[in-house]
Amino acid sequence: MSDPQAMHVPAPTTLPAVLTIAGSDCSGGAGIQADLKTMLACGVYGMSVITSITAQNTQGVSAVEDVSPDILTAQLDAVYTDIPPAATKIGMVSNARLIAVIGDALRKHQAPNVVLDPVMVSSSGTRLLDANAESALTGLFGLCRLITPNIPEAEVLCGQGFGEGSISTPDAMAHAAQRLASRYGCAVLVKGGHSVQGASDVLADTDGNLVWFRGEHIDNPNTHGTGCTLSSAIASALARGETLASAIRDGKAYLTGAIAAGLDLGHGSGPMDHAWRWRTC
Template identity: 90%
Template sequence: MSDETPLHAVTTTLPAVLTIAGSDCSGGAGIQADLKTMLACGVYGMSAITSITAQNTQGVNAVEDVSPDILTAQLDAVYTDIPPAATKIGMVSNARLIAVIGDALRKYQAPNVVLDPVMVSSSGTRLLDKHAENALTGLFALCRLITPNIPEAEVLNGLDTGAINTADAMAEAAQRLVSQYGCAVLVKGGHSVQGANDVLAEPDGNLVWFRGEHIDNPNTHGTGCTLSSAIASALAQGETLSSAIRDGKAYLTGAIAAGLNLGHGSGPMDHAWQWRER
């Protein structure tokens, strides 16, 4: 007989968070960035893939959407077995898939939905056709928070490109979207208007600015995915919306500041920066 004491598993639980988004084979954005962020932020990450992309730090070369049936099956599998305490929605490129997501959010009464409206790139390139854009805005009423960048906030408000060019304009755009859709809105400043400052408008009229540190690093692939996933992770752990955004921005800032340099274009961030030896 062995004298060794057998090991017994200790039962533990973690808040679960679901990401509904596209896949990035280079690992810097999309599902891959979301799951890395969720692990780093202390939750159990799950995924429902909306599309497969062939992309890297230099651009997107190909996109193939999954079928509505397989997306429905993924969502049913997750929500019926490990109900997420928060759900993050990222890239969804067609109206049929958006309809599937809306049906699932209603059916399962999903809490703490954070939607990153991947409609317009930071350079102003439109990523969705008008039909899909209209379908996407139909999800906003089911969300706790949406996180448009400035070009996306301009599209959602029906403004010309470049119209949001001051802090007051950012705040006004966020408040108009709250009035129109009923969810909280975080307009992200990026590096073009107010440095890295973002503004949150809430349905109760609360307006909060989150000041960000400008970091001189061109490798920022996946920032929107990372921030929205970090916010969803904090909400799943019971944080208030303002606290979740503050913690999410701090995590994102650390990931950028780590200075990871991979690839020949705009590279990914270091999602595991907290664990690196300094």
Template identity: 90%
Template sequence: MSDTLPVQAPSHDSLSGSAKHATETLPAVLTIAGSDCSGGAGIQADLKTMLACGVYGMSAITSITAQNTQGVSAVEDVSPGILAAQLDAVYADIPPAATKIGMVSNARLIEVIGDALRTYQAANVVLDPVMVSSSGTRLLDENAESALTGLFGLCRLITPNIPEAEVLCELAAGSIDTPDAMADAARRMAARYGCAVLVKGGHSVQGASDVVAEPDGDVTWFRGEHIGNSNTHGTGCTLSSAIASALARGETLTSAIRDGKAYLTGAIGAGLDLGHGSGPMDHAWRWR
């Protein structure tokens, strides 16, 4: 078992320096997720994160939502055909160095994504399993859940929060209530699905500390402290996109997670306050 502290965020000067030397070799990253019209989560948050993390962002939309800081009022999935066409258009022309997968609400769309990942031998796939809402409501039916877990073997990393980890481990709600339980759940999923698993500790188990387990059983903790800001809409989208961006830049998985957490910490800590509910974060905090 190893123990890692989050890295310090890159300085404004170093970020500007790398931006000045961006060339046609700028790594591309694809997000496959739903659209959030209020801009705080989904593909909007993903693309903002990718830009801030120094990669070229692309998107394939799985669903269109009507939502804001107070909740979701409508969802309409795209057709399997248009999702497949989006994926073909991207992978055939600008092959991404990493792919992030977010909200996918039905089994047929998940099957389309799996077909594309296999056909194009997608590298560095990071999947944020959007299965359980922050209030504990299950968001996927049994068929969709089974299809989603079928994608895990194609992934470099999956990033469940604690309620999602409990579902994936077939545990009762509230069972993962200690750091040891978090690490054990991560190990179980990594062994079962054959990919690295990052269990996020933002649900009051270990403050803001997360733990990743590799399929070989190696475990690493990423320590973090809770930030007193209730405006955290889109944290899962942002973290997974930041990690995918770092992987696309050639970082190791450990370094990518560390850098992703540092970026997310800065975005939350910037203290942006928009809307009447749980608002978005400041994805451009590095330039303020």
């Protein structure tokens, strides 16, 4: 006779795994912490490889310390050789040597569904990478399924003829996305959150095809970690087997809900509510 007090043990199950390679945000709004929250909310198993430790909060970053190339390599090998991710998201990597380590790992392990958020320009317009690191970062693009620059980052990546403020219309966004997709051999999503005309994004594939994802600005100043959150949500959807366009659409819907939830923490640009779906059930 079975013991009625015995704990029920569920049948073994599995989940698609997604890896984030990024910096740590101790305040929890961006970076590794935002990525893992997003992955949990999007129904996948999140794993993390840390590129740097930052001291930051809603008012800014006060200190950054990169990990060594050796410990980065060890983290990557530990993940890829045991729980191979169905998708990988890459965020903040500020050091050319670390970028080279990541590229080696992606090639070695033939990582699928790589989504790279090129963290190159801060929300205030400050360039975050030196020339060597920028060159190394663009060298990863050919290993990616998708890169997700915002408008200032797209202007930097496009280079000559695309100075600050040059991408100011939907046509310019589309042209920039097509130019970058052709140059780097991967799909490109130019995000319109910095536009005064709305929050629509445009996707270009390597054949020059365009898909628009319409959105409106939400009146909420607390948008810390939007780029991290969107790229992680897209990677999660790709790991679940969605098409690229469907993954972007789902990721954008998740991000919109996280902003619209209206979480208000801290004295600066605060974090979003990554658990908003559970609070609206």
